[in-house]
Amino acid sequence: MFFQVLFQGLTSSNTWQVTLEFAALLLLPALGGVISERSGVVNIAMEGMMLTGAFASVMVTLAANNFGLSSAICVLFGLLAAIVAGGLMALLHAYFSIQFKTDQIVSGVAINIIALGLTSYLLFEIVPVGVPSLPDRLRLPVPPLGPLANIPFLGTVLFQQNVIFYITLLLLFGVQFLLFRTNIGLRIRAVGEHPQAADTAGVNVRLLRYLCVVSSGLLSGLGGAYLALGVAGLFNPNMTNGRGFIALAAVIFGKYTPLGAAGACLIFGLGIALSYALQGLGSTANVINLLNTLPYIFTLVALVGLVGRTTPPAADGIPYDPASD
Amino acid sequence: MRESTALATTEESSTPLAVEMREITRTWPGVVANDHVDLKVRKGEIHALVGENGAGKTTLMNILYGLIRPDSGEIYINGELAHIHGPRDAIRQHIGMVHQHFMLIPPLTVAENIVLGHEPGGINALYNARQAREVIENLSKQYGLPIDPDAKIEKVSVGLQQRVEILKTLYRAADILIMDEPTGVLTPQETHELFRVLRGLVEKGKTIIFITHKLREVLELTDTITVLRRGKNAGELVTRQTSQAEIARLMVGREVLLRVNKMPAKPGPVVLHVEDIHALSDRDLEALHGVSFDVRAGEILGIAGVEGNGQSELVEALTGMRKITRGKLTITQVKDGQAGVTSDLTMLDAREERLVGLGHIPEDRRGSGLVLNDTIEDNLILGRQRWSQFSWRGIVLLLRDIAKWAKRLITEFDVRTSSAEAPARSLSGGNQQKVIIAREFSADPMALIASQPTRGVDIGAIEFIHRRIIEQRDAGKAVLLISAELDEIRSLSDRIAVMYEGKIVDIVSPAASEEKLGILMTGGHVEE
Numbered sequence: 069m070f071f072q073v074l075f076q077g078l079t080s081s082n083t084w085q086v087t088l089e090f091a092a093l094l095l096l097p098a099l100g101g102v103i104s105e106r107s108g109v110v111n112i113a114m115e116g117m118m119l120t121g122a123f124a125s126v127m128v129t130l131a132a133n134n135f136g137l138s139s140a141i142c143v144l145f146g147l148l149a150a151i152v153a154g155g156l157m158a159l160l161h162a163y164f165s166i167q168f169k170t171d172q173i174v175s176g177v178a179i180n181i182i183a184l185g186l187t188s189y190l191l192f193e194i195v196p197v198g199v200p201s202l203p204d205r206l207r208l209p210v211p212p213l214g215p216l217a218n219i220p221f222l223g224t225v226l227f228q229q230n231v232i233f234y235i236t237l238l239l240l241f242g243v244q245f246l247l248f249r250t251n252i253g254l255r256i257r258a259v260g261e262h263p264q265a266a267d268t269a270g271v272n273v274r275l276l277r278y279l280c281v282v283s284s285g286l287l288s289g290l291g292g293a294y295l296a297l298g299v300a301g302l303f304n305p306n307m308t309n310g311r312g313f314i315a316l317a318a319v320i321f322g323k324y325t326p327l328g329a330a331g332a333c334l335i336f337g338l339g340i341a342l343s344y345a346l347q348g349l350g351s352t353a354n355v356i357n358l359l360n361t362l363p364y365i366f367t368l369v370a371l372v373g374l375v376g377r378t379t380p381p382a383a384d385g386i387p388y389d390p391a392s393d
Numbered sequence: 394m395r396e397s398t399a400l401a402t403t404e405e406s407s408t409p410l411a412v413e414m415r416e417i418t419r420t421w422p423g424v425v426a427n428d429h430v431d432l433k434v435r436k437g438e439i440h441a442l443v444g445e446n447g448a449g450k451t452t453l454m455n456i457l458y459g460l461i462r463p464d465s466g467e468i469y470i471n472g473e474l475a476h477i478h479g480p481r482d483a484i485r486q487h488i489g490m491v492h493q494h495f496m497l498i499p500p501l502t503v504a505e506n507i508v509l510g511h512e513p514g515g516i517n518a519l520y521n522a523r524q525a526r527e528v529i530e531n532l533s534k535q536y537g538l539p540i541d542p543d544a545k546i547e548k549v550s551v552g553l554q555q556r557v558e559i560l561k562t563l564y565r566a567a568d569i570l571i572m573d574e575p576t577g578v579l580t581p582q583e584t585h586e587l588f589r590v591l592r593g594l595v596e597k598g599k600t601i602i603f604i605t606h607k608l609r610e611v612l613e614l615t616d617t618i619t620v621l622r623r624g625k626n627a628g629e630l631v632t633r634q635t636s637q638a639e640i641a642r643l644m645v646g647r648e649v650l651l652r653v654n655k656m657p658a659k660p661g662p663v664v665l666h667v668e669d670i671h672a673l674s675d676r677d678l679e680a681l682h683g684v685s686f687d688v689r690a691g692e693i694l695g696i697a698g699v700e701g702n703g704q705s706e707l708v709e710a711l712t713g714m715r716k717i718t719r720g721k722l723t724i725t726q727v728k729d730g731q732a733g734v735t736s737d738l739t740m741l742d743a744r745e746e747r748l749v750g751l752g753h754i755p756e757d758r759r760g761s762g763l764v765l766n767d768t769i770e771d772n773l774i775l776g777r778q779r780w781s782q783f784s785w786r787g788i789v790l791l792l793r794d795i796a797k798w799a800k801r802l803i804t805e806f807d808v809r810t811s812s813a814e815a816p817a818r819s820l821s822g823g824n825q826q827k828v829i830i831a832r833e834f835s836a837d838p839m840a841l842i843a844s845q846p847t848r849g850v851d852i853g854a855i856e857f858i859h860r861r862i863i864e865q866r867d868a869g870k871a872v873l874l875i876s877a878e879l880d881e882i883r884s885l886s887d888r889i890a891v892m893y894e895g896k897i898v899d900i901v902s903p904a905a906s907e908e909k910l911g912i913l914m915t916g917g918h919v920e921e
Contacts, residue, residue: 251512251520258498258509265496268460268480269561270510382499390460390479 077345081224086344088229091330091337092236093299096291097315098322098329099243100158100284105324106247107280108260110385112176113161114288115312116183117154121292123187124153126303127194129206139205147208147293154289155282157183162281166274169387180312188305201302208232208298232294239287244326256280260381263388273388288312314364323378339364409472411436411569411600412457412488417466419452424811426452427463428624434569434617436471439591439601441611441632444621444644445851446821447809450604451493453621454571457602458490459483470569484511489562490571493604495554497546504529504542507561532563537593552583559590570594573604577849588614606644606851608637620644645853655863658887661690662732663725664871665711665840670720672710680706682895683720688840688871690727693862695886695903696875699914703895704875705756708844711873712753713743714761724749726839727869747776752838754829756845756875758822762829765818769810770799772817773832806831807857823854830861840871847881859885879910 077083097114104111129146137145157179164175192198208230216227247253255276258266263273295311296303314336315329322328343359414432418425426449434440444450455461457468459477468475470486477483483490497506504525513524526542533539538556546554555575562570572591576584591601591614603615611618611632618630620643628643665688674680680703688694698704709715711722717739726733736749747753755761763772774780774795779787783795799813808827810820817825826846833841843862847855862885866872876882882889883903890900891913899913912918 249519251514251518252516254501254505254509254512254520255516258501258505261500262496262498265498265506266509268458268490268492268496269506270481270484270565272481 073346074342077342080345081221083338083341083345084225085228086341087334087337088225089233089299089337090340091333092229092233093291093294094311094315094318094333094336095236095240095330096232096294097284097288097312098318098333099239099326100287100291101316101319102322102324102326102329103243103247103256103280103287104158104284105319105384106260106381107256107277108263108381108383108386108388109162109165109277109281110172110176111158111161111281111284112173112313112316113157113179113183114284114291114315115308115310116176116180117157117285117288118292118295118312118315119183119187119306119308120157121150121154121289122296122307123191123292123303124289125150125293126200126202126296127190129202129297130200133206142206143208143297146206146297147290150289150293150296151286152289154285154287154292156285158282158285158288159278161285162278165387166277166281169389172385172387184306187303191303191305199302199304202297204301206297207301208294230294230298232290232298235290236294240326240330247326252276257381260383263383263386264390267388267390277388288315291315320378320380324380336364408435408437410434410469411471412602413469413472414453414457415467415469417453417456417463417468419456419461419463422811425624427456427466429466430621430624430626432619432626433629434600434602436600437595437598438616439595439603439614441615441618442602442604442621443606443608443611443618443640444627445606445853446823447623448621448644448851449624450621451573454490454573454602454604457483458488458571484565484567487566487568488571489565489567489569491555491558491562491573491575493573493575493577495558497554497557499545499547501546502542503540503544503546503549503557506546506557507542507564511565528564529560532560536560536563536590536597538590552579552586555579555583555587556590568598569600569602571602571604574606574849575603576605576607576610584610608640608852611640612637622646641852644851653859653863653884655885656867658692658866660692660887661730661869662727663687664690664727665873666721666723666725666735667711668721670707670710670722671718672706672715673718674706679718680895681710684892684895684897685720686890686897686900688873690730690871691866691869692887693866693872693874693885695882695889696873696892697879697882697889697910697914698892700877702892702914704844704892706895707892708753708756708842708875711738711842712751712755713738713741713746724751724840726750727871730869744776747836747838750837750839752833752836752841754826754833754841754843754846756848758825758829763817763825766816768814769803769808769817769820769828770795770813772828773799773802773835775832777832777836802831802835806834806861821851823850826850826854826858830858834861834865838870840873841865842873842875844875845877846874847876847878879907883907883910 097118101111101114125146128149129142132142132145161175161179164170165172210228211231213227217223247256255266255271259271259273259276267273295308300307318329318332318336321332343362346359347356410433412432412434414430417427417430419427430453432453442450452461456463459479459482468477475486477486504522507529508525513521513528529542538560540553540556540560575587579587595601605611615632618632618640620627620640622644668685669683670681671679671683672681684707686694696704706715710717722738723735724738725735738746759765764775774783778784778790784790796813803813806827808824808831810824817828847858862872874882874885886903888900889903890897891910893914893916
């Protein structure tokens with residue numbers, strides 16, 4: 069019975085479509101995490117940045133709609149708002165951890181808590197009934213890809229995805245290229261490995277770290293918009309529900325490379341999609357809570373076995389102080 | 394630029410100043426690192442900046458390179474007031490610095506390390522590995538510094554890493570080169586090579602500031618000298634007109650004994666018995682092929698040899714940090730010239746060996762001698778924290794007793810620190826070494842293994858450490874001394890064992906000539 073359902077799940081195009089959707093959703097903050105950690109700033113605040121982005125995207129889209137702007141413009145504004153909001157939260161993290169050399173874990177935790185409190189508070193201040201949902205025309209669209217979408221199986225899996233999915237794919241290769249093929253990428257890696265060496269070589273350590281941390285916020289914010297405007301079509305308090313942390317796990321399992329993180333996100337995505345499929349076993353509502361943890365346990369075991377030990381950049385998490393030896 | 398005596402003293406000399414630092418002051422909480430220091434360096438000379446560890450040499454140069462901001466003072470480069478707020482400003486002023494602890498990024502390649510921050514094409518371009526390689530190969534040729542641009546730094550020897558650092562400064566078009574204790578990590582051959590390179594650079598018009606505390610190097614290489622003592626300028630000298638003794642006196646502020654004074658040894662019974670010891674290297678190849686010797690109570694046995702001939706493995710095998718695959722190691726307690734209990738150490742670990750009376754000064758004080766982030770107090774009881782003297786039933790530390798103990802040792806061993814609770818990291822190299830020596834000697838060991846005890850330590854501290862080691866010998870301890878400095882081995886040891894390729898090839902008297910030792914150390918045979 070169990071294996072029958074599992075087999076059905078694995079062969080259904082729907083499962084794989086959901087896998088890719090969730091993988092992309094995790095990959096956006098994960099790419100941000102890779103950039104930030106590569107520059108030597110530990111970022112556990114992707115969760116909060118994503119949540120802020122999700123909130124801003126829904127609120128701004130609805131507000132623009134109230135102004136009577138066209139649907140496309142409203143969504144575009146929502147998207148931009150999400151990116152900016154995520155970036156601002158990241159700027160806060162950068163300010164604390166680079167300027168004041170605060171412990172980066174503490175700063176990250178603070179930002180996650182602030183994001184949760186702030187978005188929940190503002191939500192009920194602005195929309196007293198709570199949980200604003202969006203009509204279909206105010207959601208991120210699935211671009212029509214014509215005949216491609218009609219290919220059996222592959223069409224469903226690859227060519228009926230949200231527009232952000234394709235942007236994420238581009239970003240994945242973009243970030244990989246940026247980090248390993250460009251001069252600025254060389255500097256980012258240098259700053260994360262040995263900031264003092266980079267500084268004495270003439271690299272502006274603080275500026276680069278600022279840029280990298282803020283980038284992680286921009287990407288996480290975009291991820292939040294994908295979640296709210298694309299996948300869910302609404303905003304809920306705490307709707308990210310730990311996805312930012314799973315993205316962080318993907319960064320680590322992916323050995324701090326964009327492609328590695330993408331691989332990890334795929335496995336996480338498959339786990340989530342399978343847990344949906346397994347709900348078809350007709351279990352009671354409560355068992356589903358347990359089923360939801362299955363993908364993580366299963367991926368954790370698989371990843372530990374497959375990937376083994378990962379080494380973070382040597383100076384990851386250590387504030388840079390030029391005067392110390 | 395060795396012209397006249399007037400050079401170093403008169404302002405209106407014909408050679409312009411490349412660097413002038415005026416009244417530089419920098420304080421840390423509780424310490425004045427630089428106290429109104431003046432420094433004048435003329436164009437095209439090699440200028441020695443000497444002083445004991447902690448005298449403020451590195452601080453002064455970090456200020457010149459923009460890594461540290463002075464509290465007050467001015468810097469003139471080529472006669473013009475320069476505002477140096479960071480390394481980028483220094484690079485713009487054509488100043489380059491080779492730091493004592495290299496500023497290289499191990500997982501990156503030689504080329505990537507050299508061009509970092511000033512890559513061909515600038516920050517917005519793709520990384521052009523081919524162009525970087527070409528630029529570096531040209532520089533290599535121009536200055537006679539061959540290097541493989543594609544090698545990873547972590548796979549490259551220390552001597553070559555230093556070459557990469559020099560190329561880094563040349564790539565950034567440095568005219569003024571600061572070398573912070575560049576010879577501390579080099580073999581004699583590499584040092585020789587470095588001096589050749591530096592002389593070549595001066596011929597090409599560069600100016601070099603050479604930080605060191607090795608007086609022989611000062612006399613051999615430099616033109617002029619500035620001496621720092623406890624953060625102050627203690628004098629300026631012209632190398633040709635001075636002597637080791639004068640420099641040493643200015644550095645330390647008193648007359649220094651450059652030679653070791655000791656009485657003849659009175660060897661007693663054998664304490665440390667090493668019999669046919671075999672051990673593997675880190676790469677699982679046999680590094681020790683049957684080493685045997687005895688160290689008697691009241692004598693110093695020196696081990697001479699070119700580094701990498703198994704000395705490190707020998708020390709680790711003896712101190713329980715490396716497995717002895719074959720052979721035997723015993724220690725005998727000797728009291729009043731009478732041999733007592735003998736214990737077998739062959740299979741014991743480091744903690745157990747210390748309990749039966751083996752003291753150890755490890756060669757890598759930062760790696761295995763100290764816990765750098767812990768306080769000096771904690772480091773002084775490291776490994777002995779369970780003793781009843783320091784803890785209640787081995788569970789709760791008696792902090793007040795530890796503090797008292799630490800205070801005593803700090804005074805007795807002249808550890809210069811603002812506080813016993815400062816982290817060991819904050820101490821200069823010589824003072825870090827004194828902490829280790831204080832800890833090991835105060836445990837009253839029967840046998841003492843001192844590995845490179847004065848590496849990277851200033852002369853004041855060297856004198857102190859040598860005296861302490863001889864005191865231990867005279868107190869009837871067995872001392873095994875391993876050092877890459879042949880002078881040190883010859884002046885301290887009562888017998889010298891020469892090690893070559895994992896074996897003791899001969900045991901000779903310290904009166905043996907340097908030539909004879911040199912031949913033995915390189916695997917040759919000496920006909921009696």
